Amino acid sequence: MRQAxxxxxxxxxRGRRATLILVLLAFLLAGIVLRPAGxxxxxxxxxxxxxxxxxxxxxxxxxxxxxxxxxxxxxxxxQARNRDLQExxxxxxxxxxxxxxxxxERTSLREQLHFKLSNPTYELLAAEVIxxxxxxxxxxxxxxxxxxxxxxxxxxxxxxxxxxxxxTSVYVQSSRVLLLTDPSSSVSALIESSxxxxxxxxxxxxxxxxxxxxxxxxxxxxxxxxxxxxxGSLPKRLVIGKVSAVRRDDVHMFQExxxxxxxRFDRLESVLVIQGFSPID
Amino acid sequence: MGRTGPRGGRTIxxxxxxxxxxxxxxLQTTVMPRLALWGVKPDLMLLVVVSWSLLRGAREGAAWALxxxxxLDLLSGGPFGAATMSLMLSSLVAGLGELNLFRxxxxxxxxxxxxxxxxxxxxxxxxxxxxxxxxxxxxxLLLVALPATALNALxxxxxxWSVRWLxxxxxxxxxxW
Numbered sequence: 001m002r003q004a005x006x007x008x009x010x011x012x013x014r015g016r017r018a019t020l021i022l023v024l025l026a027f028l029l030a031g032i033v034l035r036p037a038g039x040x041x042x043x044x045x046x047x048x049x050x051x052x053x054x055x056x057x058x059x060x061x062x063x064x065x066x067x068x069x070x071x072x073x074x075x076x077x078x079q080a081r082n083r084d085l086q087e088x089x090x091x092x093x094x095x096x097x098x099x100x101x102x103x104x105e106r107t108s109l110r111e112q113l114h115f116k117l118s119n120p121t122y123e124l125l126a127a128e129v130i131x132x133x134x135x136x137x138x139x140x141x142x143x144x145x146x147x148x149x150x151x152x153x154x155x156x157x158x159x160x161x162x163x164x165x166x167x168t169s170v171y172v173q174s175s176r177v178l179l180l181t182d183p184s185s186s187v188s189a190l191i192e193s194s195x196x197x198x199x200x201x202x203x204x205x206x207x208x209x210x211x212x213x214x215x216x217x218x219x220x221x222x223x224x225x226x227x228x229x230x231x232g233s234l235p236k237r238l239v240i241g242k243v244s245a246v247r248r249d250d251v252h253m254f255q256e257x258x259x260x261x262x263x264r265f266d267r268l269e270s271v272l273v274i275q276g277f278s279p280i281d
Numbered sequence: 282m283g284r285t286g287p288r289g290g291r292t293i294x295x296x297x298x299x300x301x302x303x304x305x306x307x308l309q310t311t312v313m314p315r316l317a318l319w320g321v322k323p324d325l326m327l328l329v330v331v332s333w334s335l336l337r338g339a340r341e342g343a344a345w346a347l348x349x350x351x352x353l354d355l356l357s358g359g360p361f362g363a364a365t366m367s368l369m370l371s372s373l374v375a376g377l378g379e380l381n382l383f384r385x386x387x388x389x390x391x392x393x394x395x396x397x398x399x400x401x402x403x404x405x406x407x408x409x410x411x412x413x414x415x416x417x418x419x420x421x422l423l424l425v426a427l428p429a430t431a432l433n434a435l436x437x438x439x440x441x442w443s444v445r446w447l448x449x450x451x452x453x454x455x456x457x458w
Contacts, residue, residue, distance in 0.1 A: 132311075137425055138357060184414055207420075
């Protein structure tokens, strides 16, 4: 009895399954026939409309998981790549600094060469600035050339931009140079256009003034100031700077002239010592 | 590094002091000009001496001022002794800070640095004047002494902390019962 009931249920189940398969097969056949004509579109729309959000969510989730997995998998190689890139950046930075320094040096040497070519009569010796005076109130530099290089006291020191100073002390391997800007520095000078003579003195902090220029002498702003060679302590016609201001009044016997040098006295890195000149002191 | 002092404490080795002063003098003539601001460079030796005076008192400060000043005079083109005398005077002023009631105050190094800088520059100008060098008092005070004092004020704490590190490693050890 019980066996008969179970057989009956099984038959029913088989019958339903067969029906479902038949329906699906019929749907398949109908689909094959109807789809090209577009009759399945409403059903397809319904299915896609219902599944699209789910697809989107699952797709996004899959993407996230996949990217995390890739990231974790590549973590080791990314760290190595990051390290390589950092090393490359460091290397390039050092290279960049080196090239920039080389460019500055080349510019300086080109200027010095230009000065040498335009002053063929001078015997010039290039020197590097290796130190500055420790005091803010004194204006000296130390250069890396000394008596073994033929440096002597009093020799003029120039840059491509003009006169920088004079050698005041000579040691075996180095020398001390008094810069034009030191208040104790004085140089016989003349105005290029009017030939008016005077004395250029240092005012500290890169400033120069020219005194003892007679009131009758014509001096204009932007006139070039050169060494006059008077006194024999410096050669003639070395550029000192140009006139930046002129003050004349009836109270004083002389004009007071401000001179601006193109030399950056606080940023000197290399200079030229004029060796072929013997100062008379 | 240290040796036993007269009161049983450990004092800084002369060799260390000389090494510090020589390094400071070299830095003063080579690196400090590259750190110039407002047209002046920091007076590193002055700040080191002032810091040492504050930490160890006027007596040790004066010794450092003497050594440091002589080194600066050797490296300078100015009249010999100008830096030494100015530095000793400054260290004396700073050393007074070590004795006063405000010892230990956070502001003391700054106040001492500013005061010592002003004293140093004015004394230097006076010495130049006395020794017959041309001195531009207006430019010297306004364009050099004033900005130098301001710049030294900025550099006071980094220098003071560095010197204090050395002081802590070498300070006298005294036994108390």
